Amino acid sequence: MKLRKLTALTLALLLLSGCGAAGASGRDTEAGMSEPVLEESAPVEAPESPTLAPESPASEEAEPSSSAPAEETEEITVEITVEEFPEDLAEDDALAPEDAEEPAFVLEMLEEPREMVTTTDVNLRGEPSTEGAVLRTLPRRTTVEVTARSGDWSAVTVDRETGYIYSSYLAEPGETNGYLIAIDAGHQRRGNSDKEPVGPGSSDLKAKVTSGTSGVVSGWDEYELNLVLALKLQEELEDRGYEVIMTRTTHDVDLSNAQRAAVANDAGADAFVRIHADGSDDSSAHGAMTICQTSASPYNAALHDESYALSVAVLDALVAETGCNRRGVWETDTMSGINWCTVPVTIVEVGFMSNPAEDALLATEDYQDLVVRGIANGIDDYLQR
Numbered sequence: 001m002k003l004r005k006l007t008a009l010t011l012a013l014l015l016l017s018g019c020g021a022a023g024a025s026g027r028d029t030e031a032g033m034s035e036p037v038l039e040e041s042a043p044v045e046a047p048e049s050p051t052l053a054p055e056s057p058a059s060e061e062a063e064p065s066s067s068a069p070a071e072e073t074e075e076i077t078v079e080i081t082v083e084e085f086p087e088d089l090a091e092d093d094a095l096a097p098e099d100a101e102e103p104a105f106v107l108e109m110l111e112e113p114r115e116m117v118t119t120t121d122v123n124l125r126g127e128p129s130t131e132g133a134v135l136r137t138l139p140r141r142t143t144v145e146v147t148a149r150s151g152d153w154s155a156v157t158v159d160r161e162t163g164y165i166y167s168s169y170l171a172e173p174g175e176t177n178g179y180l181i182a183i184d185a186g187h188q189r190r191g192n193s194d195k196e197p198v199g200p201g202s203s204d205l206k207a208k209v210t211s212g213t214s215g216v217v218s219g220w221d222e223y224e225l226n227l228v229l230a231l232k233l234q235e236e237l238e239d240r241g242y243e244v245i246m247t248r249t250t251h252d253v254d255l256s257n258a259q260r261a262a263v264a265n266d267a268g269a270d271a272f273v274r275i276h277a278d279g280s281d282d283s284s285a286h287g288a289m290t291i292c293q294t295s296a297s298p299y300n301a302a303l304h305d306e307s308y309a310l311s312v313a314v315l316d317a318l319v320a321e322t323g324c325n326r327r328g329v330w331e332t333d334t335m336s337g338i339n340w341c342t343v344p345v346t347i348v349e350v351g352f353m354s355n356p357a358e359d360a361l362l363a364t365e366d367y368q369d370l371v372v373r374g375i376a377n378g379i380d381d382y383l384q385r
């Protein structure tokens with residue numbers, strides 16, 4: 001059994017390396033398993049023993065739910081019986097009669113290799129099955145070359161290694177993952193002190209949009225930092241396959257907080273992420289916080305659990321990525337831009353622009369990238385929990 005599967009894999013690899021259907025005959029196997037006849041440009045190696053590879057503790061392929069997209073394919077059936085192989089390859093129990101009649105998997109070769117991207121941490125396996133040995137685990141966003149399909153599995157080459165990935169975990173570069181995220185870069189060049197209700201049906205009025213804080217070292221206004229981070233977050237999320245809608249992409253807008261919420265609501269966003277930075281009279285105050293409504297909100301209490309989960313996930317991931325002080329999730333019903341939401345929402349206060357050290361950090365591209373990756377990781381975590 002062990003030997004048969006390994007041999008089938010070896011032949012599959014030969015096919016992938018461009019040997020064509022004729023290569024699937026017994027001829028190639030005469031070279032012996034340790035010396036497969038491969039094209040010079042295909043340094044593919046079968047694993048020494050698939051059964052020795054550790055099982056992944058977190059198999060990503062446990063729940064196949066969709067099939068690979070239709071392709072222009074050339075179908076090649078790799079049908080191998082053990083009798084085709086030289087006796088010296090046989091190992092005691094490897095050639096049980098029932099195994100000899102088990103058909104090998106079918107490979108559908110793509111006309112041309114296609115670049116695709118892993119959408120999550122995913123196992124590269126030695127066979128197109130969760131039974132296949134885990135060759136290694138590829139991180140999310142790994143670019144692979146897809147050369148063939150086998151059922152719901154894709155044969156891929158990555159870093160000169162070939163194996164199989166469950167096709168649901170591959171996406172076209174830039175392809176949407178089905179989630180829509182709305183991003184609001186807090187504030188704008190000029191605040192608008194006209195009033196609007198703090199929430200639907202409320203007689204409490206609040207300024208439509210305030211002017212925000214400013215950096216004690218960077219000299220940046222908050223609306224500038226917020227937009228820099230929001231645009232980076234847009235790019236990061238789109239790279240991960242998200243659809244993104246922005247409330248603003250320039251400073252010269254006049255958007256109230258209720259109007260910003262309406263952008264997310266009207267789009268039916270899966271999450272609304274509002275980027276802000278903090279300011280305090282206490283220059284020692286530092287760290288990040290996220291904000292959502294209370295579970296007793298008179299406006300949208302039904303969204304509390306989702307918003308809270310989003311807030312926790314984003315804050316945890318942000319802190320993990322940046323190492324900044326974790327100030328916790330603030331549940332409050334005083335934020336118009338939360339109260340008007342009909343979708344899960346969080347405000348991310350990324351740090352204090354009134355703290356010299358944190359303000360200086362926030363003005364650096366390196367730290368901004370950490371902040372953005374943290375927020376994006378949190379969104380991933382929230383949607384995949």
Ligand SMILES: [Zn+2]
Pocket residue numbers: 186187212213222276277
């Ligand atoms: Zn703000």
